[in-house]
Amino acid sequence: MQLDHATIVTADLETARRFFVDVAGLTQGKRPPFSIDGYWLCASGRPAIHLIDATVPAQTGRAAPRIDHIAFRLESADEWQAFLHRLHAADMPYQLAEVPQIGPQQAELQLFVALAPGVVIEFVTALRHVHRS
Template sequence: MHLDHATIVTPDLDAARRFFVDVVGLVDGARPPFRVDGAWLYADGRAVVHLVDATLRAASPNEAGHGRVAPRIDHIAFRVDSRDAWRALIARMDAAGVAYQRADVPLAQQVQLFVALAPGVVIEFVTAAQNASS
């Protein structure tokens, strides 16, 4: 298993994209059509930084808003490269009673599991869809 990517929620998507592309040297690339705007930025052919547009638009600090709190680093993700390792991970989570949400991402041909460790602390595990099939 290795670190796959970091997701950053930002109120200024364009500025964050310019920083990572123009300054850091990442490449703006393909991203699945999620319901919220964002960008996937690549290094060596892999999307290593996922930017997500903050949807929280409260007029004042005392006004409730809807959506993601920003700015923040949303989650870290670990890539699991084999079917056996994926199944072993799920077995360990099930045995420990760890709740997770599964998300299929057909465009990227991958499967994600999200574990909420605490409010605002999310860990993702991702694998190729073929590793997650029965």
Template sequence: MRLDHATLRTRDLDGHRRYFKDVFDLSEGFRPAFGFPGHWLYADGEPIVHLIPARAGVPVPDGSAECIDHVAFRRDDHDAFRRRLDDRGIPYSRMEVPEIGERRIFLHAPGGTLIEVAFRDSEPTEMSQEFNR
């Protein structure tokens, strides 16, 4: 397992996009059509920073609407991981992203933090989206 990416919520998508490109030399790359705006910023061919809009009317602790939305880990044992969650009665939701050949599981840590676990398939397949932000 390894850290896959961090998703940041912001009121200034373009400002954050420019900042990460300029300061960290990240490049903007492909992002699936999720139905809401955002940017994926890449390093060494991998998307490591995802930017999405702040949710209207949803306060964050410091009131700025700038926050880390979730962190994602990459694993390669999708079926075994799902069985582990099912066996422990841990609730989760799923998202399948055929454009990039990924299956994702979303769950919440005890304090409420959103955790994504991403699994890359060898070949993109026809899948349906089960998780709706």
């Protein structure tokens, strides 16, 4: 397993995008047409930072910037199945989401686990690694 990406939620997408592209040296990549605005910023050709437009205002009336979640990539069908087995054995609830193929980026399956309020961990694998029942 390896760390896949970090998602940052911010009300100032453009400033964050400029920092990661112009200062950190990431490149702007293609992003699926999600219902919330954002960017996928790439390192070595892979999306490493996901920027998402803040949609929930903070108590002060401004959107609260935050690192939303971390994600781990599982690289094989065996690794994915072993993870699902452990997840089910722990009786952990989760949510699934499919990411469609975009150009050379293959279709993927995302699995989100809420460990506590505001603490989300994502696990992602190529859709081809998923055994459908």
